Amino acid sequence: MTLLSRRRFLATTAGFTLALVLPTPFARAQGAPPDLPATPNAFIRVGADDTVTVIIKHLEMGQGPYTGLATLVAEEMDADWSQMRAEAAPADDTLYKNLAFGAQGTGGSTAIANSYIQMRKAGAAARAMLVEAAAEEWGVPASEITVRAGRLSHPGGREAGFGAFAAAAAERAVPQDPPLKDPSQFVLIGGQGKRLDSAAKSDGTAEFTLDIYREGMLTVVVAHPPAFGATVASYDDAGALKVKGVEMVRQIPEGIAVYARNTFAAIKGRDALEIRWDESRAERRSSSAMLEDMARALAEARVVEESGDRGALGGAAEVLEADYRFPYLAHAPMEPLDAVIEVKEGRAELWYGCQFPSIDRPTVAETLGLPMDAVRINVLLAGGSFGRRAQGNGHLAAEIAHIAQAAGRDGAFKLLWTREDDLKGGYYRPMTLHRLRAGLDSDGRIVGWENAVANQSIMAGTALEAFMQDGLDPSSYEGSNDLPYDVGARRISWARVESPVPVLWWRSVGHTHTAFAVEVFLDEVLERAGKDPVQGRLELMTPEAGRYRGVLEKVAEIAGWQGRTRAGRAYGVAVAKSFGTYVAQIVEVENGGALPKVTQVWCAVDCGVAVNPDVIRAQMEGGIGYALSAALYSAITLDGEGRVQQSNFDDYRLLRIHEMPQVHVAILPSTEPPTGVGEPGVPPLAPAVANAWRALTGQPVRQLPFAQLLS
């Protein structure tokens, strides 16, 4: 089995594809069973040395799918955790679809949720095939063979590892519907297995895109437009071509590409370009002017959810009102965008952290005029993404393909975006305005609630526009509707604004702003009504909001909640559901001068079955740090000519170690199907900090980041 290369292996085992039909929400919505890959051999490779390698269909960008999906397989194989390995699946959406999307891709915190049954079935099938192979070899009934910690054994005294039967097992028919364990029998799911990628990520050997060097490869940097929507009017490359190491300069749709024998020459060559830009169709507004336009656009907001008496606010004893403003945010993964392509004799091979293979592969094929099967994408580890590599328009794939095409010859090319390219390059979390109104009756009870949201659509104009319904993009306002609280009559509306500034999902997407607007405004309303933030929320929660209630009660318990202030410190709470996972957080805040200093965060999470508890804890810690970074410091702003004012980490400030709070995580026990954890740790943090800050200083927070308080 190990003698075959993976490509050959997949080809020889393609005949084993099963037609398992799994009940996924997506499949139900489409009214048809999904086209399912379920051959265990597309996902599992057993080596003669007993190693079990799980082929991971999701991009590993830090959130742990290598470990998570391998755990699911190992559990049903009854493998020992020490024999497990993981490697990335290539772009191939006949085998490696995300069952939540119907296409190959990673996002929406879906990796564990959509793989939970599929990977366990693959593991169970592989186990059954190994047992049958052993039964035949040993001449005993399969039912008498037991498997434990990666060892097959028979009471007659026979014992062997998986490797001994790997080749024979591969020849057997794949069981159609292997039984799965009852959760009470789980050994590895919910256990303390370590991540599979920690050692290689601690000694410099983990291989990322930038580490790929092909024979004769040129490194390319691109001069992108200085304003969004600008195009090249003319350029002079004489200076660039004089830089030692620069091989050529080409115009591509994305800008002017400089090809060089090494990275430094490419960067130096780009600096020496003289380019005149046509900005006639560019965004020339400042971000503050754009926010003012958003406020005007609210008059045209479309209703996305409405219930109850429309006159409720008019009849209220008191109406509270507040606007909340959110800036553009860059994802700023530590590894900026990069990709490697090699074009040779009518075939293209790529290496990079590809997050949406089902979009990128056809994008490359179409750009280069190649058939799909002439394009191979090797998916590598990504040094973070937080949504940045999940491109509905495949712009990185298009750029690297244009670079190869414009070279006019076969060859290998590596594209690098510098940090300045990354921060100035768009694809931001949309700048957003929320306008909230709530009506209280004379007893302080909430009788009406309005939330009008204005921002750009992420999906419109991309391959994902098909997911929009009736012109509505739920990712723009998700979390503002479907509240767990009884707030009387509700009216939620959305105004779509447009701009050439490209926008993208940023770790927890719409919840990055909706959770803040809802949980901060609610906190202000509760304070006005004289209610405790925790008790007040619990009283408002509807009977259907049981899991929200569970995390809120749990977090109050572990934080020892005693109200908004204690001994010179303030405490703030917020709760949010995103991507099916419920998270409540309580923060402890001190006055750090003009800005809050967050000293501790308590976090309760309900994500159904906890597959890898320590990965869940790590994602809550990381989500909290990522959210705190943005809440305190981050904003991408445009000046009066539409130019991005930030360029690197000196003016796009990120959280550093001395600002990281202590984090205490409680994972609620659950038998519900697992949901994701990559994003849901983010939404409650910023509102909890704002609520604590208001308690500490009396200052309401209506605009992020907090650093705005300094100006």
Add this chain to the structure above:
Amino acid sequence: MIHLTVNGREMSLDVDPDTPLLWVLRDELRLTGTKFGCGVAQCGACTVMLDGMPRRSCVTPVGMIDNASVTTIEGMEGPEISAVQAAWAASDVPQCGWCQSGQVMSATALLRQIPKPTDEEIDHAMGGNLCRCATYVRIRQAIHDAARTLEG
């Protein structure tokens, strides 16, 4: 010609003296454990040892360090790096992993100087290393764990 000793090997390099050490290590020597993150000494992903002290290779032109001794994560040896890497794996510190070579280098330099650092000393030594996954809680823990290992 620039003369350097890299991971114990003496070499002469025919490169533009303006070239940052980072790109010489990566593009010329294929020592890819050292990462690019910002190019302006703001993130620490490119941290190497220069004559035994941590240095941001992205802002260090090779022309300025002629005859220096450079150690990258690939060439690190000794009890401190071993303890740090063991602690990193035991605590599952890395998430995406991109910044971690730099974190490990800075943590090792810290433990060589201060065998049992306080939280404040860790903040001071590690403040120049950004981690976008915010693995800071575990970095702090792993440094304390490594210090205990070294104590024996």
